[in-house]
Amino acid sequence: MSQSVAVDVGGRRRRQRMAILAGATAVIATAAIGAVGVTTASAATVDTNATYVFVNRHSNKAMDLYGWATNDGAPIVQWTRNDLAVQQWRFVDVGSGYYKIRSVHSGKYLELPDANDGTALIQNPDNGATRQHFRLADSDSGYVRFINRHSNKAIDVWEWSTADGGTLAGYTDLNGWNQQWQLNTVGGGNPTPPPSNSWPTPTGQVNVNGTIQVSGTLDGGMRRYCCIGDGGQEESQDPVFQLAAGATLQNVIIGAPAGDGVHCSGPCTLRNVWWEDVGEDAATFRGSGNPSFLVDGGGARSASDKVFQHNGPGTLTIQNFQASNFGTFYRSCGNCSTQHRRAVVIRNVTLTRPGSTVAGINVNYGDTARFSGITIVNDSSRSMVICRKYNGNSSGNEPTQVGTGADGTNCLYSSSDLTYR
Incomplete structure (x- = not known):
């Protein structure tokens, strides 16, 4: 899929050459003041077992898979660095000095669809x-350029943008700062599970007197939002946040009591959200059609019942998360009045006992649960059930448990997906 951008190529080339000269002048001026420390990276030191974040020299923003997309042809842009999976990349050696570059989030590969200047990545x-296929060409000061094998074009921040969402495209290799990237190692192999003892410190407090409605994106700046409800398990408690379809809640700490946590009315993203003490549930997911929900980063403590409750249809992905002292980490509703086939993907999470179950699903409705990178702490007896299977109902009665464990159909994992410590 070609996503070419129409520009005055001659004018752009002149602008790039001028900017290179300006960049060289800036380096000389910086050297006069003092050395600037950067992470050294070069074509000769690529580690195919490591995970990287690529940061552009001009904009200081990271290469980012826009909108957490998983679809073919999704655009690659630049965004403020956050080191989340959407900005993590791995090199796959294809020989002769070339690599494929795979997204940790989607599992798909960077591609420049044609050889035209301005074709979007x-x-x-x-x-x-x-x-x-891309090779890495060394620039100065520990930066590299990505040169495409088919077109011989460099990955370029289009028109020297410094904005979040700025386009990345192929362009003639001019060694401009907007074509230079720093390779920052953020982990080896699969993303490292979050440590079970790490917890953010609030930057401030927001007093909550009633449910906060979120449409679009609410970035809390790591402030604590407190409080609502009584800390109990009553089903009638209000949520702290009610997210409209398509909304994003990020960089938020939810204090105790947390009421019924977060409600998603449709597809939503919870990014780096932390529950200091889960009330009824940390988050509940509803909607219609076949929505996708994402929980990326964050953590939850003290959920005497469930952490994540999935009532509507669709797929919930939970990744880079930690939880401790809980009953069930994820539950597909066992007795909702309207039932659906549901799917959950749980990857790169750290779960610390006490805890009973990682995921509970309804096999009679065709639910699936996929697990990878699961780290379980303080469970020497292997007591925590990874996947608990039920026959759900729509009558309101308690569902019937019908089994546990991997089966290749509904509960999808192997022993290599689990780590105990």
Whole structure:
């Protein structure tokens, strides 16, 4: 899928050359003041077992999979660095000094679809084409350039943008600062599970007197939002946050009592959200059709019942998360008046006992649960059930448990997906 951008190529080339000269002048001026420390990276030191975040020299923003997309042809942009999975990349060696570059979030590969200046960088499944092959050309001061094998173009921050969402595209290699990238290692192999003892310190407090309605994005700046409800398990408690379909809640600490946590009315994203003491549930997911929900980063403590409750249809992905002292980490509703087939993907999470169950699903409705990178702490007896299977109902009665464990159909994992410490 070509996403070319129409520009005055001659004018752009002149602007780039001028900017290179300006950049060189800036380096000389900086050297006169004092050395600037950067993470050294070069084409010769790529580690195919490591996970990287790529930061542009000009904009100081990271290469980012826009909108947490998983679809073919989704655009790659720049965004303020956050080190989340959407900004994490791995190199796959294809020989002769070239690599494919795989997104940790989607599992798909960077691609420049054609050889035109201005063709937008996208992701696609592995297709064996040289459009997905890149070599690294060294620049000065520990930066590299990504040169495409098919087009011989460099990955370029289009028109020297400094904005979040700025386009990345292929352009003639001019070694401009907007074509130079710093390779920052953030982990090896699969993303490292979050440590079970890490917890953010609030930057301030917001007093909550009633449910906060969220449409679009609410970034809390790591402030604590407190408080609502009584800390009990009553089903009638109000949520702290009610998210409209498509909304994002990020960088928030929810204090205790937390009422019924967060409600999503449709597809939503919870990014770096922390529950200091879960009340009824940390978050409940509803909606219609086939929505996708994402929980990325964050943590929850003291959920005497459930952490995540899935009442509507669709797929919930939970990743880079930690929880301690809980009953069930994820539950597909066992007795909702309207039932659905549901799916959950749980990856790169750290769960600390006490805790009874990682996921409970309804096999009679065709639910699936996929697990990878699960770290379980303080469970020497292997007591925590990874996947508990039920026959759910719509009558309001308690569902019937019908089994536990991996089965290749509904509960999808192997022993290599689990780590105990």
